[in-house]
Amino acid sequence: SSELTQDPRVSVALGQTVTITCRGAILRYFSAAWYQQKPGQAPVLVMSPKNSRPSGIPDRFSGSDSVTTATLTITGARADDEGDYYCNSRDTSGSHPRWVFGGGTKLTVL
């Protein structure tokens, strides 16, 4: 399959560590990127491909890849980290390449 699967909801206690996962066969060939979206706002890139953190993103955000699974980890979650998180990768298996987004994970900080 060329889809990306994410858990719909994840929660974490304030100050604890949370992992958000993204699974898909296409991750074997193209590293994932991660985006955070807050209500009423455009998404923001929080993790570039190959787990490179964009300028301005706190170092409590980290990423890792394992064959067909990508993981975004938030260490010491803050209330401001609440939002929807989407992974994204590229499907090159068809007649022409296309970008694919996961269904999103809603993160709640308790």
Add this chain to the structure above:
Amino acid sequence: QVQLVQSEAELKEPGASVRVSCKASGYTFTSNYDINWVRQAAGQGLEWMGWMNPNTGNTGSADKFEGRVSLTRDVSTSTAFMELTNLKSEDSAVYYCARGRFDTWGQGTQVIVSS
């Protein structure tokens, strides 16, 4: 800083077309960054629609939008355009442009399709 500024919200009737603009600033529009278009229906996830290379004008789109979406640009004003034709109520969504590997996003354009 790199910025993408989109056009204002649109209200369209079923069967009409909509054209959304995306003006780039803070970088060279024709450098090695595609412009991608993504939409998001209310309460739903992100859906990739297509891409355009501002330098060559080459484009590609998701199968779902083939024949219905047109991606163009005006290099003189560093602006990309997305036109979607034969609108249906299911096309009501916020439409975003995004640079390259989605490292910068426009603020979004609400499109409502209703009679």
